Amino acid sequence: MRKAFWMVVVVVSLVALVFGCAPAPAEKAPAAEEPTPTQGEPIKIAITGPMTHSSGEQIWWNCTIAAEEINEAGGVSVGGVKRPLELVKVDTNELTSVPDAALAIERAITVNKVDFIVGSWNTEPVLAMQDVAMDYKKIFITEGAGTPMADRVKEDYERYKYWFRAYYSSKEAVPYYYCAIPQFADLVREELGIETPKVAVMMDKAEWVEPMVKAADYFITEAGCENIGVWRPSTTATDVSAELLAIKDAGAQIIFHIMYGPSSMVVAKQWDELQIPAALVGCNGEAPYDTFMESTHGLGNYLATLAGSSEPVAVTEKTIPFFDKFTQKYGEKPQTVWCFFYDAIYRLAEAIERADTLDADALVVELEKTDYIGVMGREVWYGPETDDAHGVRMGPEYVITTGAQYQDGELFIIWPPADGSWHGVSFPGTVEAELPPWMVEYWKGK
Amino acid sequence: MLQMILLRGAMVGAVYASLAVGFSLIFGVARIVNLAHTAFFMLAAYMLFTATSMLGLNTFLSIVISIVLVTAVGVACYKAFLERIREHEGAVILMTVALALAFQELMLLLFSGVYRGVAPFIAGNVDIIGVTIPIQQLLIVGITAVCLLAVAAFLYWTNLGLAVRVTAQDKEVTNLMGINGNKTAMISMALAVALAAVAGAVVAPTYVVNPYMWAHPLVMMFAAVILGGLGSMKGSFIAAFILGYVEVLVVFLIPEGSFIKGAVALAIVVVILFLRPEGLFGVTFEEERL
Numbered sequence: 001m002r003k004a005f006w007m008v009v010v011v012v013s014l015v016a017l018v019f020g021c022a023p024a025p026a027e028k029a030p031a032a033e034e035p036t037p038t039q040g041e042p043i044k045i046a047i048t049g050p051m052t053h054s055s056g057e058q059i060w061w062n063c064t065i066a067a068e069e070i071n072e073a074g075g076v077s078v079g080g081v082k083r084p085l086e087l088v089k090v091d092t093n094e095l096t097s098v099p100d101a102a103l104a105i106e107r108a109i110t111v112n113k114v115d116f117i118v119g120s121w122n123t124e125p126v127l128a129m130q131d132v133a134m135d136y137k138k139i140f141i142t143e144g145a146g147t148p149m150a151d152r153v154k155e156d157y158e159r160y161k162y163w164f165r166a167y168y169s170s171k172e173a174v175p176y177y178y179c180a181i182p183q184f185a186d187l188v189r190e191e192l193g194i195e196t197p198k199v200a201v202m203m204d205k206a207e208w209v210e211p212m213v214k215a216a217d218y219f220i221t222e223a224g225c226e227n228i229g230v231w232r233p234s235t236t237a238t239d240v241s242a243e244l245l246a247i248k249d250a251g252a253q254i255i256f257h258i259m260y261g262p263s264s265m266v267v268a269k270q271w272d273e274l275q276i277p278a279a280l281v282g283c284n285g286e287a288p289y290d291t292f293m294e295s296t297h298g299l300g301n302y303l304a305t306l307a308g309s310s311e312p313v314a315v316t317e318k319t320i321p322f323f324d325k326f327t328q329k330y331g332e333k334p335q336t337v338w339c340f341f342y343d344a345i346y347r348l349a350e351a352i353e354r355a356d357t358l359d360a361d362a363l364v365v366e367l368e369k370t371d372y373i374g375v376m377g378r379e380v381w382y383g384p385e386t387d388d389a390h391g392v393r394m395g396p397e398y399v400i401t402t403g404a405q406y407q408d409g410e411l412f413i414i415w416p417p418a419d420g421s422w423h424g425v426s427f428p429g430t431v432e433a434e435l436p437p438w439m440v441e442y443w444k445g446k
Numbered sequence: 447m448l449q450m451i452l453l454r455g456a457m458v459g460a461v462y463a464s465l466a467v468g469f470s471l472i473f474g475v476a477r478i479v480n481l482a483h484t485a486f487f488m489l490a491a492y493m494l495f496t497a498t499s500m501l502g503l504n505t506f507l508s509i510v511i512s513i514v515l516v517t518a519v520g521v522a523c524y525k526a527f528l529e530r531i532r533e534h535e536g537a538v539i540l541m542t543v544a545l546a547l548a549f550q551e552l553m554l555l556l557f558s559g560v561y562r563g564v565a566p567f568i569a570g571n572v573d574i575i576g577v578t579i580p581i582q583q584l585l586i587v588g589i590t591a592v593c594l595l596a597v598a599a600f601l602y603w604t605n606l607g608l609a610v611r612v613t614a615q616d617k618e619v620t621n622l623m624g625i626n627g628n629k630t631a632m633i634s635m636a637l638a639v640a641l642a643a644v645a646g647a648v649v650a651p652t653y654v655v656n657p658y659m660w661a662h663p664l665v666m667m668f669a670a671v672i673l674g675g676l677g678s679m680k681g682s683f684i685a686a687f688i689l690g691y692v693e694v695l696v697v698f699l700i701p702e703g704s705f706i707k708g709a710v711a712l713a714i715v716v717v718i719l720f721l722r723p724e725g726l727f728g729v730t731f732e733e734e735r736l
Contacts, residue, residue: 052559095559096658205705231697234705238653238662239458242697243704245450245577262654265561270652273580275571286561297565 042086043076043358045345046108048101048119048129048142051091054289058338059119060089061330065322066345076349078356085349088112094125095261101125102132109136115358118166118344120144121337123208134159137360139367141344143337145170146208153389161364164381165391167340168401171211172394176401178212178219179415180281180304180433181256183403185223187279187435188253192443199223200252200278201230202243202267204259212258220256228252237263241270252278253443260285265292268300277442279435280304288335293409302436304405304414313402313413313427315377322375336376336401340392343374396423405433449575451694457583459690460590461649465663466670466682467594468641474614474677476631478532479539482523484667485546486639488660490516490646492553495564495655505567513643520639524632532631546660553657562655567648586648593644594683597637610634614677666708673715675728685726689715 047063049056067085075082090108092101101120108114109132116139120126123146130149133140141164142149150169152160170177181199188197199220203209213230220227228250231243240263247255255278259267264285271280281304286292288305312323312333322342326334334342351366352358368390372379377399382388392399403415416422418430469483490512497508523545531537566582573579601607613620613630621627653659670689674681689711696707703710718726 050559052554054560056559229701231701232703232705234708236658236662237705238659241583241652242454242458242694242707243701245454246447246698246701249447249450249698262561262656262659265563265654269563269654273566273571273582273652274578291560295561295563297563 039075040078040081040083042084043078043116043352044086044088044112044114045348046088046090046105046112046114046117046119047341048090048092048094048105048108048117049121050093050095051089052093053095054291055121055335055338056091058335059121059341060087061326062334062338062342063087063118063345065326065329066342070345070349077353078358085345088114090119092120092125092129094120094122094129098125098128102128105129105132109133109138114138116348117141118341118348123148123206127207130160130163134162137162139164139348139360139363141166141341141348143167143340144208145173146206147171147211147388148207150387150389150391153384154387157384157389161384161390162360163390164367166344167337167376167392168394168399169211169388169391170208172388172391173401174211174215175219176394177258177283177306178215178223178256180403181219181225181254182223183415183417183433184254184279184281184304184435185225187433191435191440192253194253194443195224197225197253198228198251199225199254199256200228200247200250202240202247202255202257202259202282203230203232204235204261204263205232206235206260209258216256225254233259233263235259235261235263238266239270240267241274244270244274244276247278248274248276253439254278255280255282257282257284259283265295268292268303269296271303272296272299272301275438275442277436277439279439282306287406288337288404288411290332293406298409301406301409302434304403304433306401306403313429315400316373316375318373319375339375340379343372343376343379346374347372347379396425400425402427405431407431407434447698449577451691451698453574453577453579455687455691455694457579457587457690458693459687460587461645462663462666462670462686462690463683464590464593464641464645465667466674466686467597467679468638468645469667469671470674470677470679470682471597471610471641472631472634472638473671474679475610475634476532477535478524478528478631478635479535479542480528480635480638481539481542481664482545482549483542483638483642484660484664485549486516486520486642487646487649487663488553488655488657489519489549490643491564491650491653491655491659492557492562494647494650495557495562498564499562505565509567509647512647513640516643516646517636517640520643521632521636524635528635529628529632546664550657550660557657559657564650564655566651580652582651586652589644589648593641597641600637606633610637662708666711669712669715673718673725675725678725678727681725681727 047060049059067087071084075084090104092104094101117133118141121143123144126142126144139162143166147169185197188194201216203213217227233240233243284305314320347370351363355362355366370381380393382391402413404411405414412431413427414433416425418426420426472478472480493512493515494508497503497511527541568581570581571578601611609625609630613627617627670686671682674685692711692714693707696710697704
């Protein structure tokens with residue numbers, strides 16, 4: 001009796017452990033219509049990401065809209081036959097477990113028999129997933145701004161050529177990340193009379209951020225500011241008030257932050273709660289989402305971040321129609337950083353049609369020739385011999401990102417400036433950046 | 447800077463203390479290594495979120511409901527899963543880990559992985575010795591202190607508390623004296639989970655509520671309990687503040703190393719254990735417990 005009881009306990013515990021640890025199995029998208037006699041077999045694309053997180057949801061939604069549009073137009077032509085796209089939803093659990101992510105992608109390849117893989121964005125798990133995908137020679141289009149994936153393509157092209165970055169790398173984006181510093185430095189000079197603003201750098205301890213850390217001194221000095229220190233909290237930090245108070249104690253007027261994950265929401269809340277007298281600028285992973293102000297209960301006003309706005313900007317003629325369609329279908333605005341996956345599905349489809357095959361080696365050649373006008377701009381991949389191999393090129397004629405700031409609870413574009421001083425590029429609805437009122441009051445009282 | 451360190455360390459230490467003392471209580475009395483302890487902390491945070499943000503209930507009522515419900519869940523888990531196996535520490539550890547993971551997955555299922563926030567009970571800041579402190583964080587220290595005092599009063603000024611303490615000291619003699627060990631263990635479990643629930647409810651407005659929020663506090667809580675001496679509530683209390691201050695010191699003195707503040711605190715635990723394996727207030731003889 002006792003033995004039986006113990007066996008039950010062990011079995012229940014093991015089942016609970018497995019249930020608790022296992023990533024969710026892949027889900028299929030609502031099936032495309034059954035192939036008619038004039039249609040070929042579906043082309044299966046695994047859409048990967050942390051599907052229990054907002055980012056995973058957005059990735060799935062972006063890819064779904066693209067696939068639906070392509071299928072409504074008849075599908076992808078391969079060998080004279082139109083083939084529909086079939087998406088397979090794969091929850092990688094990549095925000096908490098690298099092994100889960102690698103396992104999920106291997107299962108998608110071996111069990112779901114997908115032809116291509118699109119998705120994911122967390123650099124460390126993407127590195128692990130990249131190896132799995134390359135083992136099977138699968139075209140793998142991901143985000144993840146870290147540079148090691150590109151380094152692998154350059155150093156071992158034959159093995160890693162099947163990997164492409166859906167958007168830009170952190171190295172490529174460095175000047176854009178730092179665009180807020182000169183803007184806010186000028187505000188500090190004009191409103192507070194401080195000639196050399198002090199800048200504190202606060203960045204996640206994560207691989208993809210390393211190029212930003214290395215570039216900090218250069219860009220801060222270029223803007224006529226002083227770098228007073230670098231704080232590197234964990235990506236999973238649930239309390240950064242000690243860091244913020246230390247930064248306040250160090251006398252910073254600007255906090256340049258790059259944070260994703262839970263730490264990004266924590267920093268916005270605690271910065272506002274503690275009324276830290278410094279402008280919080282940089283890149284905040286949670287700030288662009290519609291739910292940000294609701295989740296922080298209104299805290300985080302005056303935070304400036306990259307890649308988001310309450311209203312979409314017409315980067316190309318495709319942008320606004322796409323944004324409207326997405327918002328109508330899903331009740332939420334698309335986040336610009338995930339819209340690259342919408343374009344990625346189209347880039348892949350066009351490459352398949354140009355190559356007229358699903359053969360990965362032939363597709364690599366076509367993908368490398370991509371020059372595509374998408375919702376996010378003109379998307380061209382760097383060649384494999386470059387330092388940013390298979391990454392998307394940034395620039396006024398290619399893809400750019402916008403800077404935005406929460407003002408009165410809404411996210412407004414503040415960069416590129418409205419006067420067109422940055423390469424003649426500006427967008428309707430751009431406003432002037434503002435310093436938090438408590439910061440102005442604090443420094444004027446000093 | 448000193449005043450910031452003093453005050454921040456106290457805030458961080460208070461949260462760890464409320465978790466560590468509860469854990470020590472249940473281990474000291476029932477010999478249960480409850481690795482699901484911080485999962486109850488997470489449950490309380492989610493219950494508070496549900497009650498305030500989704501159901502729109504009054505904050506005070508929501509706090510009470512969260513604590514009562516989580517305590518009930520804790521007692522139910524004890525009766526269903528732990529009571530029969532509490533003599534077997536390996537099985538208890540396995541079971542409590544399974545429980546914690548099950549709660550995590552349940553929260554993922556119900557709330558997804560989207561980061562949630564709870565509004566502060568009282569918005570605004572106060573200035574204390576030149577340091578701006580959100581009122582919510584003062585509430586954390588205050589409520590934690592009141593709860594710990596209440597637990598101390600219960601343990602030292604009531605007959606039931608006496609029964610709990612003697613059960614922790616010597617289970618065999620307690621049984622001989624006619625005290626129901628199982629009932630005492632269940633009461634201790636209820637108290638411990640209630641403390642975790644209080645911590646979860648008061649801390650929720652300052653944290654990001656997500657299904658994985660139980661993991662880091664578990665590590666620090668365990669470190670505090672081991673550093674203080676397994677089973678010593680006094681030791682756990684003091685060790686929690688030591689660890690809180692170490693974390694804050696790392697952030698202030700080594701900014702680039704703030705991501706390893708937890709690891710530094712744990713390294714100090716290891717060093718102290720080398721010098722004193724039983725922990726700061728741990729017992730070398732059974733009779734010295736509590």
